[in-house]
Amino acid sequence: MSTRGTPGIPGTPGTPAPHPAAPTLTPSPTRTLSLTRTTATAARVLRQLGHDPRTIALLLLIPCVMLFLLRYVFDGSPRTFDNIGASLLGIFPLITMFLVTSIATLRERTSGTLERLLAMPLAKGDLIAGYALAFGALAIVQSALATGLAVWFLGLDVTGSPWLLLLVALLDALLGTALGLFVSAFAASEFQAVQFMPAVIFPQLLLCGLFTPRDTMHPALEAVSDVLPMSYAVDGMNEVLRHTDMTTAFVRDALIVAGCALLVLVLGAATLKRRTA
Amino acid sequence: MMNYTGNPPSRPPEEQTGTPAVPAVRAEALTVVRGPRAVLHELAFTVPRGRITGLLGPSGCGKSTLMRAIAGTQARITGTLDVLGRPAGHPALRTRIGYVTQAPSVFDDLTVRQNLEYFAAILAPGRGAADRRREDVTRAVTDVDLTTHADALAGNLSGGQRSRVSLAVALLGAPDLLVLDEPTVGLDPVLRRDLWALFHSLAADRGATLLVSSHVMDEAERCHRLLLMREGRILADGTPDALRARTGSETVEEAFLHLVDEATTAARAKETTR
Numbered sequence: 039m040s041t042r043g044t045p046g047i048p049g050t051p052g053t054p055a056p057h058p059a060a061p062t063l064t065p066s067p068t069r070t071l072s073l074t075r076t077t078a079t080a081a082r083v084l085r086q087l088g089h090d091p092r093t094i095a096l097l098l099l100i101p102c103v104m105l106f107l108l109r110y111v112f113d114g115s116p117r118t119f120d121n122i123g124a125s126l127l128g129i130f131p132l133i134t135m136f137l138v139t140s141i142a143t144l145r146e147r148t149s150g151t152l153e154r155l156l157a158m159p160l161a162k163g164d165l166i167a168g169y170a171l172a173f174g175a176l177a178i179v180q181s182a183l184a185t186g187l188a189v190w191f192l193g194l195d196v197t198g199s200p201w202l203l204l205l206v207a208l209l210d211a212l213l214g215t216a217l218g219l220f221v222s223a224f225a226a227s228e229f230q231a232v233q234f235m236p237a238v239i240f241p242q243l244l245l246c247g248l249f250t251p252r253d254t255m256h257p258a259l260e261a262v263s264d265v266l267p268m269s270y271a272v273d274g275m276n277e278v279l280r281h282t283d284m285t286t287a288f289v290r291d292a293l294i295v296a297g298c299a300l301l302v303l304v305l306g307a308a309t310l311k312r313r314t315a
Numbered sequence: 316m317m318n319y320t321g322n323p324p325s326r327p328p329e330e331q332t333g334t335p336a337v338p339a340v341r342a343e344a345l346t347v348v349r350g351p352r353a354v355l356h357e358l359a360f361t362v363p364r365g366r367i368t369g370l371l372g373p374s375g376c377g378k379s380t381l382m383r384a385i386a387g388t389q390a391r392i393t394g395t396l397d398v399l400g401r402p403a404g405h406p407a408l409r410t411r412i413g414y415v416t417q418a419p420s421v422f423d424d425l426t427v428r429q430n431l432e433y434f435a436a437i438l439a440p441g442r443g444a445a446d447r448r449r450e451d452v453t454r455a456v457t458d459v460d461l462t463t464h465a466d467a468l469a470g471n472l473s474g475g476q477r478s479r480v481s482l483a484v485a486l487l488g489a490p491d492l493l494v495l496d497e498p499t500v501g502l503d504p505v506l507r508r509d510l511w512a513l514f515h516s517l518a519a520d521r522g523a524t525l526l527v528s529s530h531v532m533d534e535a536e537r538c539h540r541l542l543l544m545r546e547g548r549i550l551a552d553g554t555p556d557a558l559r560a561r562t563g564s565e566t567v568e569e570a571f572l573h574l575v576d577e578a579t580t581a582a583r584a585k586e587t588t589r
Contacts, residue, residue: 074440082433086424089468150420154484157388159409160437313390313404315349 071163079160079168083142084175097138097176101130101184109192116193123194124279125248127185127203128271131177131211133239139173139218140231147222152310162307170215170303177211178204198278202288206274209295213267216302223309242268247276267298337400339364339492339524340385344394347380354380356547357394362526362540367518369538370528371571377547378528379417382496385526386414399491410438413485417496419477420484423470427461427480428452430469431487438488455483458513460506475502482510486517493517495527499534511537532568543571550574 087094105123112119146152155165185203188194196203217238225231245255245263252263263269274291281288340362347355354377362368370378383389384396387404396403399411421430431452439448456465459479464472469480482498495514499507511534517523518539527538535541536555543550543558551558551574555567562573 072440074442075437078433078436078440082422082425082429085429085433086422089424149423150416150418151422153388153416154414154420154434155437157386157409157412157414158434158437159406311390313388315390 071161071167075160075164076167076171079165080171080175083169083172086142087172087176093138094176097134098180098183101126101134101180102187104130105184105188105192109188116195119192120195120279121276122248123188123192124196124203124275125246125272127181127188128206128210128275129243129246129248129268130184131181131207132214132217132268132271133235134180135173135177135211135214136218136239137232137235138176139169139215140222140225140234141218141228143169143219143222144225144228144231153314156310156312162310165310166219166303166307169219170212173215174208174212177208177214181207181211196278197280197282198284198288202278202284203275206271206278206292206295209292209299210268210271213271213295213299213302216299216306219306220302220309223306239268242266245269246272248272267295270294270298336364338362339399340526341397342395345381345384345396346393347377347384347389348391348393349380354547355384358549360542360549360552362524362542364524365518365522366539367514367525367527367537368540368542369535370526370542370544371532371535371567372530372544372550374530376544378530378544379496381544382414382494382526382528385492386412386494388414410488411491413487413490413493415478415481415485415493415495415498417500419469419474419481421469421477421480423477424468426466426468427456427472427483428465430480431455431483434484435487451487451489455486458486459483460509475506478502479506479510489521489523491523493523493525493527495525497528497530499529499531507534532566532571535567541567543574545575545578550578 105126108123108126109119112122143152146155152165156162181204185200185207189196189200189203221234221238222231225234245252245259245266246268247263252260252269255263270291274288274295277285277288277291338361340360342361343359345355345358346353358381370381372378380389384392385398385403387398387408392403398405398408401408422433425433432448435448435452439451456462459482461476461479461483464476469477472480478498478501482495485493485495493514499510502510514525514527515537518525527534529535538555540552540554541558542552550571551561553561558567558570559565562570564570564573
């Protein structure tokens with residue numbers, strides 16, 4: 039505005055000052071998934087978090103503090119700490135990424151940026167993959183810190199490779215991101231979004247085998263726990279805890295968690311609409 | 316895209332190139348339903364290219380719904396609505412329309428520049444376009460006079476500054492059609508004047524078509540053409556001069572009131588004859 043000389047009498051048509059030719063950007067077509075748009079979206083999400091260091095600190099520190107607490111709660115029974123600690127390493131990323139994603143996408147919907155992005159050549163898959171990439175990266179850091187602390191400083195006794203723990207944690211984080219993205223479509227406000235946490239996560243927490251082995255539950259509940267993805271996250275962690283090698287059960291559990299995450303991500307994509315009423 | 320340098324300003328580009336003038340927007344029997352009721356009733360109008368068309372009318376008359384329909388984000392549309400020669404919402408239009416909603420839609424937790432960089436990367440992704448993106452972002456920031464605030468968080472800016480960030484996003488990629496929903500609301504007179512000067516330069520120098528909504532009638536005088544709306548219908552369509560002449564009024568505001576009275580009387584007469 040200010041650099042364009044004197045624009046004549048304000049608002050009078052036909053008295054503009056000369057303006058340099060606009061640099062034109064060649065538009066790219068919308069594809070179902072574009073790597074550059076996905077990475078640009080992931081970088082944007084991480085930049086947003088970068089302006090919010092407190093959230094990052096909370097995300098990274100809380101799991102560590104909880105594990106630390108747990109270690110000394112079960113000071114007298116290290117076996118229990120092994121069991122619960124390993125399970126929690128899988129559950130933390132799921133819960134935190136669920137919360138962060140559901141709030142982040144809800145904000146994107148209510149602020150109008152989602153509508154703006156979908157009016158641009160951004161594919162829904164780009165947006166979802168961008169979020170999954172950004173929060174997946176954050177989950178890796180979170181899980182690495184928590185796993186490192188548990189295994190090397192708190193004496194969590196893992197028979198298998200800590201890398202496998204990290205892999206399951208990452209898959210859990212993706213599942214959490216997927217679930218958060220999906221439920222945010224059904225929340226009209228932050229209040230509702232937060233309430234989806236107990237609604238979606240708590241039943242899984244109770245039934246996943248953290249409190250009692252799944253095969254000792256009432257058969258009806260055991261059947262329910264068989265179809266909940268968090269059960270397989272915890273089963274997978276326990277496989278790593280007890281076996282040196284990658285067992286077939288572990289591979290199955292990891293694939294189920296990954297498959298669920300993918301399925302829910304696709305469902306989440308279906309909730310994004312270019313046209314709204 | 317197109318090159319408009321050297322064109323004499325203030326004339327729509329088709330007058331010079333001799334190509335048949337396809338209007339920027341053409342609507343016929345356009346109806347939009349929201350919830351149980353129709354918000355827009357059988358609209359028929361055109362928006363000429365390379366000009367500023369003002370969409371005026373009281374709050375709640377359907378201006379925003381019409382703009383959303385043109386931008387391709389409004390659901391439940393019937394009738395014809397062609398934008399730049401294609402049906403509204405066509406994927407090919409996504410880079411050619413700059414749309415600014417009434418509430419600024421930017422990321423509050425990013426700086427002005429980061430906001431623009433991200434949206435520019437969506438419009439023209441890839442490393443090859445990096446230089447042009449940088450130019451484009453700088454130009455957009457300059458256009459809306461936010462150079463000194465480029466590294467401030469959008470959330471820390473004033474309301475008027477945030478709406479200018481939102482406008483800057485729409486200017487990225489030099490779109491052919493700008494759909495601006497109340498872009499000057501809450502701005503001081505100096506900024507309002509500067510923005511209107513920018514709009515005129517966009518139309519004259521870059522050949523862009525602008526559709527600008529407002530409920531402030533004094534802005535009408537700054538437009539080349541006007542669409543007056545009321546209760547989901549187009550009340551009148553023409554240049555400000557023509558509207559004033561037709562109604563024998565001094566200002567567009569008077570002309571509008573005259574037309575409203577006329578329409579009300581006509582409606583009453585219709586009811587009594589029934």
